[in-house]
Amino acid sequence: MAYGGLGVAESKPADYPARRVAPVVLKALEGASPTKLAVASLSFYYGRFRALKDISLDIPEKRVTALIGPSGCGKTTLLRVFNRMYDLVPKARAEGSVRLDGMEVTETTRLLELRQKVGMVFQRPSPFPLSIYDNVAFAPRLLGWGRSRVAEAVETAIKDAALWDEVNDRLKDPAASLSGGQQQRLSIARCLAVKPEVILMDEPCSALDPVATLKIEDLIDRLARQYTIVIVTHNMQQAARVADFTAFMLMDTEERYGQLIEFAPTTDLFNKPTDPRTEGYITGRFG
């Protein structure tokens, strides 16, 4: 019972099997993995407001890293730095360094290449108003891939997103006809179709019921062998179930910037947190 005494296991909904705990522990013990995203002294500003202060962490390759913390602590902001989604916000800017392989994310002008490498899955499923097939084929087609290459990429992506068996006989149906959980897996398939290396997930299960959540978590587990996954979650149990590493973030009470409190293998973070604030959060004393 890795999480005994933390008050975590007891509060799990019945639909979540405890079996997930074991592979997570094993994976974390597999040893060090090379760094995929190196974040160093990162600060982030919305205009004059500092939203993130001095964040440094190394996100390992082909592992699942969870960002947890109470609302407003900057988890999503940090996630959106990794694919420069903040470019949409006027006057938003990042200081410091985020390196993806050889590329400086905060300064690169090769935005499209960056976003192809770093895919994103959003909180709410966001199907395009197109058919299931066309949703996944949309980006590959616009990227100018040939017909057969597109077809192959679409099929592989839908299979990898564990959706193929449910939709292969109705690929021409509108994506809006799928259930919420299926739509979210379709969003993941759409993201996989352009062959990313990193997948960012912004609370991918918060709009889903427990059964659909379980399917997504299974999927994350499987995808982690091929992709580097960074997942923002409100749900500590989810972090414990899916993540190899967990970063705990907290908002500074005075200046309201988000900061990184602790970053460690998930088992360590939950079992022997080094910072009292981490312990306070995971034992449910605040947040």
Next chain:
Amino acid sequence: MNRNLYRQASNGLARVFVYGTALVALIPLGLVLAYTVLKGLPSVEHVEFFINSFRPIGIPGGGVAHAVAGTVIMVGIASLLAVPVGILGGVYLVEYGRGRGGDLIRLAGDVLVGAPSIAIGLFAYALLVAPFHHFSGISAAVALAVLMLPVVIRTTEGAIELIPGSLREAGLALGLARWRVALQLIVPAAAPGIVTGALLAVARAAGETAPLLFTAFGNQILNLDPSKPMAALPLLVFNYARQPYPQAQQQAWGAALVLVVLVLITNLTSRFVFRRQIALAGKL
């Protein structure tokens, strides 16, 4: 108990007032429609009315075919000019026009919507009639396009703003260029709303008389060549209604009815299309 009674009474009074004013607002529309139908029907009953063109007074069988053709051709050319430019303008306003440049264009659009249509007709006259020394359907189409442009721009902007931002983000997150996301994802998703705007603009242009007075000028024979003077339904109504002959006045009523029905159909179509947009936006 007393207070309850007072509330009920004041509520009833307010209701009567609101319904009453709504009814008053509907009266002009009802009268215009009823009167046009009543006066126009005798003309429209004859098939020749739609087949023939002008006949001199005293010779029966005059029709409005030349005016219908002129209106369709000129409004068609105006749409080809105004709709693509207007859609791109609307896309610009949403996607890139958040700063001062966008505000300037919005202001210009609002001013243009309010500009007297006769002034726009004069502009087209100075630009395309005076230098060539003859009236033309083209010059009228340009005047109408200028009228349509701000309507298309603003309704496109409104339709695109109905599309949730999450769709744009999802497209950009796939590594697609911003203009591609805008034109190949957002615009198709907003298509029903955009079509609505274009149809409203078409309906407005089809009913305009003033911009045609010294551009299209009018024509008594069926002319399909837009480089020459052309007839148009509103122009025909304007010209025939001023004549002292009952035959011409009767044809003016008939032409007015045809015009009203055309504009009504366009408006109703745009309503229908817009409903689909709202249903679609709800699903995103």
